[in-house]
Amino acid sequence: MKMRQFSMKDYEQVRRVWEESGLEIRPGDSKEDVRRKVARDGGLFLVAEDGGSIVGTAMGAWDGRRGWIYHLGVLPGHQRKGIGSELVKEFEKRMIAKRVPKVNASVFDDNVASRALFEKMGFVPDRRSVLHGKRLGSG
Ligand SMILES: CC(C)(COP(=O)(O)OP(=O)(O)OC[C@H]1O[C@@H](n2cnc3c(N)ncnc32)[C@H](O)[C@@H]1OP(=O)(O)O)[C@@H](O)C(=O)NCCC(=O)NCCS
Secondary structure, rough: OOEEEHHHHHHHHHHHHHHHOOOOOHHHHHHHHHHHHHHHHHHEEEEEEEEEEEEEEEEEEEEEEEEEEEEEEEOOOOOOOOHHHHHHHHHHHHHOOOOOOOOOOOOOOOOOOHHHHHOOOOOOOOOOOOOOOOOOOOO
């Protein structure tokens, strides 16, 4: 398994990983929006390759205060082999290099696999907080 930074030529394969792993596709996942994200901090968007094809991905971001990890997904046939954990570890390494003090991951309450993974990796759920979101304009 090889891990590397995402590039736009990976978009279709990554989109397939998102869809096949069951991740919810959001308006911000269009090719155009991903291009904007990559131009901002593409070094935090990772893919895991096996035999030349992409089997896992994690989209990271740093807002200047906190690091965020989004869209961690591994193709069903490649799950439970440590790929998700390796992606998070690599992401943490890159965040530490940027001196990011804390990283967050927003995980649905009923997502047993993802919650287990993040908790195993030392992420602590904050039961006091509820994520609030608001769409702006046409975004
Ligand atoms: C969550 C996900 C990325 C995990 O990827 P993965 O490569 O299978 O994870 P790992 O093999 O690194 O697993 C690490 C640990 O997480 C936990 N875990 C992973 N999958 C699990 C599952 N289905 N049930 C319970 N625990 C699970 C286990 O503790 C596991 O360690 P173990 O295999 O030694 O028991 C993968 O299940 C996935 O793509 N899910 C669908 C998409 C999704 O919901 N993403 C998260 C959005 S926040």
